[in-house]
Amino acid sequence: MKVIVIGATGTIGRAIVQAIGNRHEVIPVSFSKSVIKADIADKTSIITMFKKTGRVDGVISAAGLAKFGPMTSLTDADFALSLNNKLMGQVNLVRLGIEHLNDNGSITLTSGILSRKPMKGSTAISLVNSALEGFGRAAALEMPRGIRINVVSPNWVVDTLKAFNMDPAIGTPVETVARAYVQALEGSMNGEVLDAIK
Ligand SMILES: NC(=O)c1ccc[n+]([C@@H]2O[C@H](COP(=O)([O-])OP(=O)(O)OC[C@H]3O[C@@H](n4cnc5c(N)ncnc54)[C@H](OP(=O)(O)O)[C@@H]3O)[C@@H](O)[C@H]2O)c1
Structure with a gap:
C-alpha cells in the first residue's frame, strides 16, 4: 500500500513510520x-x-496542535488555533482526501487521552479530541468506495511525559501507540476509536 503519514517527524509519527517498516510505501x-x-x-x-x-x-x-492552559486564561485565539489546527485540520484531511484515496483505502486520525481523562488545563484539547472521536464515528457511516476511517486516541506517551517532567509510569511506550495506527491501516475496522493501550 502507498501510505501518507502526516506528522512523520514527530514522536508518534516517527514510531508509526518505523512500525510500518518496509511492508508499505510510506510518504512522510x-x-x-x-x-x-x-x-x-x-x-x-x-x-x-x-x-x-x-x-x-x-x-x-x-x-x-491544540492549546493547553487554564480555561479562564485561554483566549479566543487559543480556542481558534485548537479548532482550526487539530480539529478542522484533520477533518479537512478527510474531506479533501477522500477523492485521492483508492477504493478500500483508510484514513486514521489522532485525538488523545484528554478526551476521556481530562486534567486541569485541558479544556481546549479535550474539546477537540472529543470532537474528533465523534467525527470519526459519524464519518465512518458515510465513507464511499469501502474507504474506512478510524481515530487513535493515544494515552500519554512515555517519552512525552519525560520531556514534560511528568511521571513516565502512567505513560504508554510509543511503539505500543504506533501499533494501533498499523492495526487501523491494515485491519478491517471502521468508525473505531482505538485507545492504543495494548
Ligand atoms: N505525545 C503524546 O503523549 C500524545 C498523547 C496523546 C495524543 N497526542 C497527539 O498526537 C499528535 C502528535 O503528537 P506528538 O507528540 O507526536 O507531536 P510532536 O512530537 O510535536 O510532532 C508533531 C508532528 O506534527 C507535525 N506538524 C506540526 N504542525 C503541523 C501542521 N500544522 N501541519 C502538518 N503537520 C504538522 C510536525 O512537523 P515538523 O516536525 O516538521 O514541525 C511533527 O511531525 C498531536 O495531535 C498530539 O496532541 C500525543
Missing part, C-alpha cells in the same frame, strides 16, 4: 522537516500535498 509529511511539507490548518496546503503524493491507499495523521 510534516510541517517543516519532511521533503513533502503540509500545514493541515491550511486547506490549500492540504490540496497541494495530495497533488504531490498522487493517489494513495492510506492517510495517517499524527499531527495537530
